[in-house]
Amino acid sequence: MKADEVLKKNYEVKSLSEILDFVEGKDDPPKNVVAVTFDDGYQDIYTNAYPILKKHDFPATVFITTGYCGREMPLTNIKLKMLSWDEVRKLAEGGIEIRAHTVTHRALTELSLKEAREEMFRSKDEVEKRIGRRVLYFAYPKGKANRELLNLAKEVGFKAAFWGEGMIKVGTIPTL
Numbered sequence: 001m002k003a004d005e006v007l008k009k010n011y012e013v014k015s016l017s018e019i020l021d022f023v024e025g026k027d028d029p030p031k032n033v034v035a036v037t038f039d040d041g042y043q044d045i046y047t048n049a050y051p052i053l054k055k056h057d058f059p060a061t062v063f064i065t066t067g068y069c070g071r072e073m074p075l076t077n078i079k080l081k082m083l084s085w086d087e088v089r090k091l092a093e094g095g096i097e098i099r100a101h102t103v104t105h106r107a108l109t110e111l112s113l114k115e116a117r118e119e120m121f122r123s124k125d126e127v128e129k130r131i132g133r134r135v136l137y138f139a140y141p142k143g144k145a146n147r148e149l150l151n152l153a154k155e156v157g158f159k160a161a162f163w164g165e166g167m168i169k170v171g172t173i174p175t176l
Contacts, residue, residue, distance in 0.1 A: 004058075007034065007036075009055070009160060011033065011173075012030040012031075012032060012034070013056075014059060015059035015060075016035045016060065021166065023173060035061065036058055036064045038138075039063045039101055041082050041083045041088070042073075043081040043087065045083060046087040060097070061098075062098055063138070065102060066100070066101075066122070066126040067102075069082055069083060070084040074123065079171060085130050085173065088131065089130065092131040098131050099135055099136075099139065100137070102120065103123050103140070105141045106119070107141055107144045108145070109144040116152055117152055124157065124158070136158055138153050138162070143164045145163040
């Protein structure tokens with residue numbers, strides 16, 4: 001069975017914003033609720049995932065590494081094409097939540113707090129300017145964060161920040 005069929009059959013797909021509302025107690029969550037998220041902003045989100053999301057009317061969130069938009073991002077042995085700003089705007093216009101994921105994709109735990117603040121602020125600011133909407137959520141590159149970085153995300157203006165596996169459980173509040 002394909003992933004989209006598994007989601008459709010077994011889960012209620014909600015936006016990340018809706019799931020955070022459940023976690024904050026604004027509403028009771030459905031039994032099997034899930035959010036679809038993508039980190040980094042690879043171009044195949046637009047070409048491969050977006051048509052499937054639209055077909056099933058699934059909401060999703062994309063955390064964008066702004067410094068690589070329209071370019072290639074080097075990984076271990078390959079370079080992957082990243083979303084262009086035009087594609088990012090089209091995703092946003094199509095109902096996909098666009099959020100911040102730094103400028104350079106460096107692990108913030110390896111930077112000074114000044115550098116980390118700049119990475120967070122510049123990515124938030126750039127996404128907001130490009131899509132014309134507030135950006136309240138942030139995902140830490142490489143899933144690495146600490147208490148100082150959580151506090152920093154709050155200072156920069158994020159409502160919630162994510163790291164690690166991305167599992168949200170009722171009773172745990174990822175909001176800042």
